[in-house]
Amino acid sequence: MLARSGGLASAVPAQGSLGGAQVGMRITVPLSGSGIGIVTGVSAPLATKTGREGRLGLSVKPLRAWPVEILVERRIGLDRNTPSRTVIMAAGGVSDALIGRGWKASGYAQFGVAGLRQGTAFADGEISVTRPAFRLGTGRFNAGLGMWGAAQKGLHRVDIGPVIETRVRINERPVRLSLQWRERMEGKARPKSGPALVIGSDF
DSSP states (O other), rough: OOEEESOOSSSBBBTTTTSSSSEEEEEEEEEESEEEEEEEEEESSSSSSSSOOOEEEEEEEEEETEEEEEEEEEEEEEETSSOOEEEEEEEEEEEEEEEETEEEEEEEEEEEEEEESSSSSEEEEEEEEEEEEETTEEEEEEEEEEEEEETTTTTEEEEEEEEEEEEEEEEEEOOOOOEEEEEEEEEBBSOEEEEEEEEEEEE
């Protein structure tokens, strides 16, 4: 979940907004260790009733040694104002990669096309570099810097800012909590600069 003040949100940017508040879930079911999986999930913005989508498709990991996948999905609009469309994209990332002196890097990048007839190209990604900073009770907190970027035709933005994050367990599931300040350095896409709370988990 990504919570921000204002703005729309979608995995595929639209309508003058990039990186707005949203909640979503994605499930990938591997098929017999072949590197191919079935993908399903939902996503919805928190600031508006439009933009809700379901997804169903295939994920292919061509190189098992690299964290890269190619996805072909059918995005299904779940409200009257959100069209259904086919999305083809490539995505990859790293998590907690050691880069020296206690610093770790995490991030992702993805790019693709939404729609087949009059496709809209899009790309987005983020990178954060953190290290252990302090403890509060039994919790351990990391701090550092992050950079976020997103672009589509006629619209782009780049943000930078500080990051504080921790990991907790909820019902025996690992959950990552990340509090960020995203200062918009480039572009005019909504929302404006401000805090962001990211909650994520793997199942």
